[in-house]
Every structure is written in C-alpha cells, then in structure tokens.
Amino acid sequence: xxxxxxxxxxxxxxxxxxxxxxxxxxxxxxxxxxxxxxxxxxxxxxxxxxxxxxxxxxxxxxxxxxxxxxxxxxxxxxxxxxxxxxxxxxxxxxxxxxxxxxxxxxxxxxxxxxxxx
Amino acid sequence: xxxxxxxxxxxxxxxxxxxxxxxxxxxxxxxxxxxxxxxxxxxxxxxxxxxxxxxxxxxxxxxxxxxxxxxxxxxxxxxxxxxxxxxxxxxxxxxxxxxxxxxxxxxxxxxxxxxx
Numbered sequence: 075x076x077x078x079x080x081x082x083x084x085x086x087x088x089x090x091x092x093x094x095x096x097x098x099x100x101x102x103x104x105x106x107x108x109x110x111x112x113x114x115x116x117x118x119x120x121x122x123x124x125x126x127x128x129x130x131x132x133x134x135x136x137x138x139x140x141x142x143x144x145x146x147x148x149x150x151x152x153x154x155x156x157x158x159x160x161x162x163x164x165x166x167x168x169x170x171x172x173x174x175x176x177x178x179x180x181x182x183x184x185x186x187x188x189x190x191x
Numbered sequence: 192x193x194x195x196x197x198x199x200x201x202x203x204x205x206x207x208x209x210x211x212x213x214x215x216x217x218x219x220x221x222x223x224x225x226x227x228x229x230x231x232x233x234x235x236x237x238x239x240x241x242x243x244x245x246x247x248x249x250x251x252x253x254x255x256x257x258x259x260x261x262x263x264x265x266x267x268x269x270x271x272x273x274x275x276x277x278x279x280x281x282x283x284x285x286x287x288x289x290x291x292x293x294x295x296x297x298x299x300x301x302x303x304x305x306x307x
Contacts, residue, residue, distance in 0.1 A: 111298070117200075117282060119235075119298035165234065179225070179286075179296065183234040 076101045078168050080182035087156050088190050095151040095185045097166030103127075108142065108149045109167040109179070119165070125149065156189045163187070194218060195287045197299025204275055205307055212270045212302045214285030220265035221287035225296070226258075229282040238283075241268040275306040 077100040087093045099108065110122040123133065125142055133140050137154045153160055166182040194217040204210050214224055222243050227235040239260050240248040247260035257279075259271040268287075272279050284301040 109296075116300070117284075117303070118300035119284065119286075121297070178237055178240070180237075181227075181234045184232075186232075 076103075076106075076168050076170065076178075076180040078166050078180055078182035080164075080166055080185050082185045083183070084186040084188070086188045086190060089158060090155050092152060092154050093156050093187065093189075095153075095164050095166075095187065097149045097151065097182060099147050099149065099166070099168045101168060101170070103170050107169045109165075109169070110140065110149075110151050111165045111167060111181075113163040113165060113184070115162070122151075122164075153187075156187075158189050158191050161187055161189045195221075195285065195297045195299040197285050197302055199302060200300060201303045201305075203305045203307065206276050207274055209271055209273045210275055210304060212272075212283055212285070212304075214268045214270070214287065214299050216266045216287040216289070216297070219287075219289045221268075221289060222265060223288040224262060224268040225286045225288070226260060226268075226270050227284045227286065229284060229301075231282075235284060238270075272304065275304070277306045280304055280306045 079098045106127045108125045112120040112122055123140055130142050130144055139152045141150045163184045163186045165184045167179050169179040196215045196217055198213045202210055224241040226238045228238050229235045237250050238253045241260045241262040243262045243265050249255045257273055262268040282301050282303050285299045286296045288296055
C-alpha cells in the first residue's frame, strides 16, 4: 500500500523567509511518481511538479526547489524568499506507475503554509 | 495550458435530493478522470476512477449506488450524489488525465457541497 506523510500540519513564516515542507512516502513499487500540488484558499489544485522515481536529480524552478532523496523516501519542497501569495495548503502525492502511465494518486494530508507580511 | 472545468463550484441542497457535478476537459480528451473528496482540513481521498465508455472503478468503502459516475464522452464525466444527506457535505474535486502531456493530472476547481 502507498502512504504519504506530511508531518507538518501548519507552518507560519514571515515574508522573505525560506521554508521547507517535508514529505515522506512509502511504496512497494520500484517505479512511481511523486508530485507537489498547491491548493490556495479558492480550492483548486495547482500542479507544481512531477518527479519520476528513477530521477533523483534535484530541481529548481524560480523560488521553488525540490529535494528528492530515494534513500530516505523523502521529497521535500523548499520555497525561497517566501511571499504572501505563497500562502496555501501544499499537498505531496504519490502514484503508482501502471502500464501506460500512472494510476491512482495518494495524497498526503497537506501542510498549510501561512506567510505573514 | 490544459484546463479542467468543474461545475458548479458551490451547491446547497436539501437532504434527500440529488446533485450532479460536472467535470469537463476543455482542450484535451481525457480517457480517464478521477473523483476525489476532501473533508475540511483533510487530504484528498480518491473515490473512483472514471473511464470513458465503461463502468467506473470505485475505491473500497465508496458506495457506487450513492455516488453515480458517468463518463459518456472523452471530455465529460459527471458525479451524481443521490439522496444526499448532511454527511455527504464535502469538497469534491475531479481530475483528468491527459496522456499527451506526459501524463500529468489536471484538476478542476472543486465543488463545495452543503446538504442541509
């Protein structure tokens, strides 16, 4: 069975601080996908990143960066120089890789980030 | 980018009535759509996988007769909550799988259902 753990329920930071959101996952699959999604107060889910299990290269996109450590089953997300607009709930997710692509997506419980001006 | 439209965004209904939620992929064909339910301050729980032209696959514990899913075309899946009760009040989100985009999932904006 798959499981995604986001131990941080809520985080508050002051604007311009860096913040790291933790994600630890469990799966028996050797091939899988990891995701991060952002859910602003309006409710919609915004895709941030998808990472294949065989690609451990870290990725940076603007103020966002992701650290994938297969050895510790972690896929942490760092926001550099946080802004008020970053305030949202962030979900880490995992999907198995069935034939033709991934199937079910298992979400973590989310981390609510509040950036204080 | 690809857009998934979900309608309505908010619905309030009386107990015992049925509510239909639509999920449309606007600029791509989605052979597979997923329906999630999110309780307040909780994660998203997969309810069912909707496959175009065939029966939906429900997750364990989800009542298929209560949550009717129809995926009649490559761009539309509907979720009907039949005989809704207050415990069905929740945030429902659909997602569509677009194979051409290296299989990203695109999410709708969600529907907040409140059953009085």
